[in-house]
Amino acid sequence: MKRHILWLLLCCSLGLHAQINPNPNPFAAAANPGEQLTYRNPVIPGFYSDPTVCRVGNDYYLATSSFEYFPGIPVFHSQDLIHWEQIGHGIDRPSQLPRGINIFAPTLRYHKGTFYLITTNTGQGGNFYLTATNPAGPWSDPVWIDVPGIDPDLFFDEDGKTYVISSEFKLFRIDLQSGELLTEGKQVWYGNGGRYAEGPHLYKKDGFYYLMTAEGGTEEAHSECIARSNSIWGPYVGNPANPILAHANAAGQNSLIQGVGHADIIQAHDGSWWMVFHGYRKSVGYPAHHILGRETCLAPVVWPRNGWPVVNGNGTVTVAMSCPTLPLKPVVAKPTRDEFDAATLGADWNFIQPPTADAPFFRLKDGALHLTGLPQQISTFGASAFVGRRLQDLQFTASSSLQFDPQTENETAGLTLVNNGQHFDLLVKKSGNDRIVYVELHFGNISYRSKTATLKPGPVQLMVACQGEDFTFAYTQDGFEVPLEKVNLRFLSSETVGWFTGVYVGMYATGNGQPCRDEAVFDYFDYQAN
Structure with missing residues (x-):
């Protein structure tokens, strides 16, 4: 009888404990529905990876990598670290960069009235830096420096000396007027032992030199580690609590945001400390796939005197953040529709590789974007008649009205989703005496064509969307929407196609190996989060 009573009491206590502490993961903070939401991550959604930040007074400036997309190295401004507006x-x-563009992680710094951007054009020249007195531009031509590795960092010491360090952790003094290295490189650290160390940053606080770096690759094992020394020349000793930011652990395993790392730390004008870093939001649960690329996130940092920085308490972050912030300074939201009535394209728009003067393919005229296709199809490093923007939402709808009447069957134009040279196209072309519309999926050496539909004369509205775990493609004429195809987003995710970018959506035209003579006229482009 006593055994039965004890067993009943044990079961009741376990049930009561489960009600009091419903969180089954002792490493992760339990959700508190009573907490006030102060901001949401990512603070800059979409493929804005490898963020770097600096402060001038009460103003904050941030830059990110851009890889094969041009214009490159987007620069943002904020007054609260949460609301960002792109300025150049x-x-x-x-x-x-006349040899082509493949921009890896930059470092943005301000020193004595001048802004510095230092980065790597991988495979196309190496490491260089730019200067500007206004972060919105114009920025100077590159000053090339003979530093090994990638992702260089500039550090301005209190004694007036300037240093550069890269992913190989070799430290050099540098003359910023000429780019000349003034010392031999010295190995000051070997990292914390994680693979693919990258993105080092040097700081000085309380007499210590701190060296922070990302490790583990940019997938689920990504993390941020830090070391320090009494001398800038080292040796640097790692934080016993490394990594200071990671989701490849029990505390971060259930977060929507994964792959966190590649961080930069900033002290705000109120004395608080913050970290900007990138991470990707899962589009598909398990195994995780993502389509938006690595996005810029923000977390609070506690950095006690003579101590180590602690990120958001346990080194993890959430989408919904409830920590105290700087006074909020929202920016004006951009319209969802671009009518193409300005003299130039807005800062959201990119090309794949810089357009060349001898092969012009676009113009803005009469409130429309006019594209004349090039012989090339979309690729990572080749010129192509493509104008696109980053996807920024897990669920979205993008649409445009296209007038395109090609006289030859080789020319095609339409909307496309592209990631690392792989692209899914919703296109219009001539077939015999008709114009047809269909979906074509280009995946490596494999191409798939959907059913086709015959178009009536006049413009056609094209639509690409993400609904659930699928991309959907449809067209509209005379007010009737006709679905054509849907495909699982896994096939265009970074896990599938590789490398470091996110999915772009945009407008394109091509001659499929032959010259083009007919313009594709896009009356507008509309992008909305669902």
């Missing part, structure tokens, strides 16, 4: 690009002229 570090690379906005083809003449700055």
Whole structure:
């Protein structure tokens, strides 16, 4: 009888404990529905990876990597670290990088009235830096430096000396007027032991030199580690609590945001400390796939005197954040529709590789975007007649009205989703005496064509959307929407196609190996989160 009573009491206590503490993961903070939401991650959604930040007074400036897309190195401004507005690009002229563009992680710093952007054009020249007195631009032509590795960082010490360090953790003094290295490189650290160390940043606080770096690759094992030394030349000793930011653990395993790392730390004008970093939002649960690329996120940091920085208490972050913030300074939301009635394209729009003067393919005229196809189809490093923007939402709808009457059957134009050279096209072309519309999926050496539909004369509205775990493609004429195809988003995710970018959506035209003579006229482009 006593055994039965004890067993009943045990079961009741376990049930009561489950009600009091419903969180089954002792490493993760339990959700508190009473907490006030102060901001949401990512603070800059879409493929804005490898963020770097600096402060001038009460103003904050942030830059990110851009890889094969031009203009390159987008630059943002904020007054609260949460609301960001793009103000320019570090690379906005083809003449700055005439051999092509493949921009890895930058570092943005401000020193004595001048802004510095230092980065790597991988496979196309190496490491260089740009300067500007206004972060919105124009930025200078590159000053090339002979530093090994990628993702270089600039550090301005209190004694007036300037240093550069990259992913190989070799430290050099540098003359910023000429780019000349003033010392031999010295190995000051080997990292915390994680693979693919990258994105180092040097800081000085309380007499210590801190060296922070990302490790583990940019997938689920991504993380941020930190070390320090009494001398800038090292040796640097790692934080016993490394990594200071990671989701490849029990505390972060259930977060919508994964792959966190590649961070930069900033002290705000009120004395608080913050970290900007990238992470990707899962589009599909398990195994995780993502389509938006690595997005810029924000987390609070506690950095006690003579101590190590602690990120958001346990080194993890959530989408919904409830920590105290700077006074909020929202920016004006952009319209969802671009009518193409400005003299130039807005900062959201990109090309794949810089357009060349001898092969112009676009113009803005009469409130429309006019594209004349090039012989090339969309690829990562080749010129193509493509104008696109980043996807920024897990669920979205993008649409445009296209007038395109090609006289030859080789020319096609329409909307496309593209990631690392793989692209899914919703296109219009001539077939015999008709114009037809269909979906074509280009995946490596494999191409798939959907059913076709015959179009009536006049413009056609094209639509690409993400609903659930599928991309959907449809067209509209005379007010009737006709679905054509849907495909699982896994096939265009970064896990499938590889490398470091996110999915773009945009307008394109091509001659499929032959010259083009007919313009594709896009009356508008509309992008909305669902």
